[in-house]
């Protein structure tokens with residue numbers, strides 16, 4: 001059936017090539033619920049990175065791809081220029097899909113960010129212009145939760161200070177009070193944002209016999225709380241009682257500067273802050289001040305308020321660990337994210353609802 005459908009539409013296209021030059025024709029086999037696309041022209045897609053081979057295999061088969069390959073990131077001007085004739089865009093979290101970009105790309109049908117966080121995409125603007133916005137949720141949960149724990153352990157046990165000391169060649173040998181840190185086991189973990197990744201972080205706490213508190217805009221189902229031994233508390237209690245606070249909220253107007261001067265004041269002087277969510281969730285100036293005044297014991301950050309810049313007051317501090325936004329950066333996970341992105345595009349252009357469409361309902365996608 002699919003084969004016959006393709007033959008028919010190819011025959012039609014041969015007879016009226018002009019009319020079909022830029023048309024993507026779908027023929028539906030309703031009995032099998034499948035679609036066939038006439039291979040007249042492939043949709044043009046811009047990817048602001050070469051992605052990974054596993055994703056490129058999929059994309060190259062279905063689309064006419066334009067990959068940005070230079071080592072330097074694509075400039076905004078170049079992005080606006082290249083996207084002008086594209087039907088799809090695959091971008092990264094530091095490329096904004098906003099009114100300006102959408103206006104510059106009148107043919108655009110899908111904007112895909114290779115990240116779970118989608119604060120770089122103006123979803124409402126996409127909906128207004130009938131552009132499907134997609135992200136990559138779920139595949140990075142465990143890798144990111146592992147990394148939040150990496151930071152938590154490293155800051156509590158002063159891992160990087162120890163490493164720096166050893167490399168300096170000045171370590172005089174063991175002593176009783178060298179680099180004494182804070183215990184992790186048996187302490188209280190506060191998870192702010194109890195979604196996919198926050199729950200993953202909480203799950204790992206049971207191996208350390210920790211008490212888990214969480215705060216979220218929405219309370220988790222009872223069975224989840226039971227399974228993860230997690231107690232739902234208001235934000236104030238979380239700030240006051242936690243020994244470690246790990247942030248897992250998306251960046252939204254009401255989570256911007258959630259870690260403010262005022263909330264840092266509520267934390268224990270012995271507490272540590274871990275941020276693998278988004279940089280602007282933390283007021284970096286307030287954090288630097290809190291550390292300077294010993295209001296909290298330390299902070300481990302993977303994300304920054306003004307990436308790629310870091311507040312200079314944090315750079316020289318020994319009670320801060322800084323990593324370059326790599327919480328999801330395992331080869332396996334980044335590959336899965338890229339493949340997921342590719343499959344979202346394939347779904348849309350085959351007439352299916354992209355599995356990770358953020359505005360599917362608003363656009364009435366079935």
Ligand SMILES: NC(=O)c1ccc[n+]([C@@H]2O[C@H](COP(=O)([O-])OP(=O)(O)OC[C@H]3O[C@@H](n4cnc5c(N)ncnc54)[C@H](O)[C@@H]3O)[C@@H](O)[C@H]2O)c1
Pocket residue numbers: 116117118137138140144192193194195196197198215216217218248249250251252254255276277278302303325326327328329
């Ligand atoms: N550092 C990294 O490389 C990295 C990797 C993955 C994800 N992230 C970030 O982590 C975030 C969380 O990812 P996820 O997959 O767990 O998302 P998720 O949607 O599963 O969970 C987010 C949770 O935050 C809650 N929330 C929303 N607004 C809130 C508010 N105002 N107060 C309290 N809770 C609120 C939601 O109810 C939800 O439970 C992403 O949005 C992304 O920004 C960063």
